[in-house]
Amino acid sequence: MNLDPENMSTSAVYHTMVSAIVPRPVAWVSTVSESGIDNLAPFSFFSGVTSNPASVVFSPVNHPDGSKKHTVRNIEATRQFVVNVVPARLARQMNLSSANFEAEESEFEKARLTPLASQKVRPAGVKESPIQMECELMQIVNVGQGPMAANLVIGKILLFTISDDVLTAGRIDPEKLDAIGRLGGKGYCRTTDRFELDRA
Ligand SMILES: Cc1cc2nc3c(=O)[nH]c(=O)nc-3n(C[C@H](O)[C@H](O)[C@H](O)COP(=O)(O)O)c2cc1C
Numbered sequence: 001m002n003l004d005p006e007n008m009s010t011s012a013v014y015h016t017m018v019s020a021i022v023p024r025p026v027a028w029v030s031t032v033s034e035s036g037i038d039n040l041a042p043f044s045f046f047s048g049v050t051s052n053p054a055s056v057v058f059s060p061v062n063h064p065d066g067s068k069k070h071t072v073r074n075i076e077a078t079r080q081f082v083v084n085v086v087p088a089r090l091a092r093q094m095n096l097s098s099a100n101f102e103a104e105e106s107e108f109e110k111a112r113l114t115p116l117a118s119q120k121v122r123p124a125g126v127k128e129s130p131i132q133m134e135c136e137l138m139q140i141v142n143v144g145q146g147p148m149a150a151n152l153v154i155g156k157i158l159l160f161t162i163s164d165d166v167l168t169a170g171r172i173d174p175e176k177l178d179a180i181g182r183l184g185g186k187g188y189c190r191t192t193d194r195f196e197l198d199r200a
Contacts, residue, residue: 010148016039019162023181023189028084031074039070040097040107044182056159059150070103079137080121084129087178088190092133120158130163
């Protein structure tokens with residue numbers, strides 16, 4: 001089967017991409033508005049960029065009416081964000097935080113999560129999450145225009161905070177971390193199902 005995105009609806013393209021590009025890690029991104037309201041939302045179009053400088057990228061797309069998500073608006077205003085890692089035990093709260101709340105409503109309260117004061121940036125992390133990456137905006141790259149266009153956020157990691165609970169001999173242990181990955185539709189997977197290969 002061949003599929004040409006030019007001849008497909010954006011919705012069909014989306015469903016094809018999220019089923020083909022799997023598994024995707026989930027950046028649980030906390031930001032703060034200029035007026036001080038905490039915001040939290042998950043983004044699975046997410047990746048590391050490079051270790052020099054330590055950097056991440058994620059892709060908040062515009063709403064169908066063309067407006068920007070709160071995460072983007074807050075990052076444009078403050079130039080800071082925190083990426084929290086999502087273990088399986090927090091999957092339901094992560095999902096809840098993706099609901100379309102008003103700008104004045106904090107997803108921390110809605111999902112019963114505890115803000116964790118950050119050390120180098122203003123936005124709080126998620127205390128229940130085992131890893132926080134405090135980030136400073138490097139660049140927002142616009143891909144497309146209008147509805148579903150992306151605001152690709154590239155950030156420099158200023159600080160990692162890693163819970164001792166997920167470490168074995170000083171390294172992050174995927175079994176203990178039990179991070180989730182997103183698949184197509186309603187599907188998720190976890191880092192407890194793995195295999196190893198020696199590097200070629
Ligand atoms: C697991 C998961 C992954 C998501 N990934 C993305 C994504 O990569 N890009 C995006 O724009 N929205 C994504 N969403 C939807 C946003 O989380 C949702 O639109 C959210 O309300 C945005 O919040 P904000 O307006 O506070 O920024 C995802 C939702 C879930 C549950």
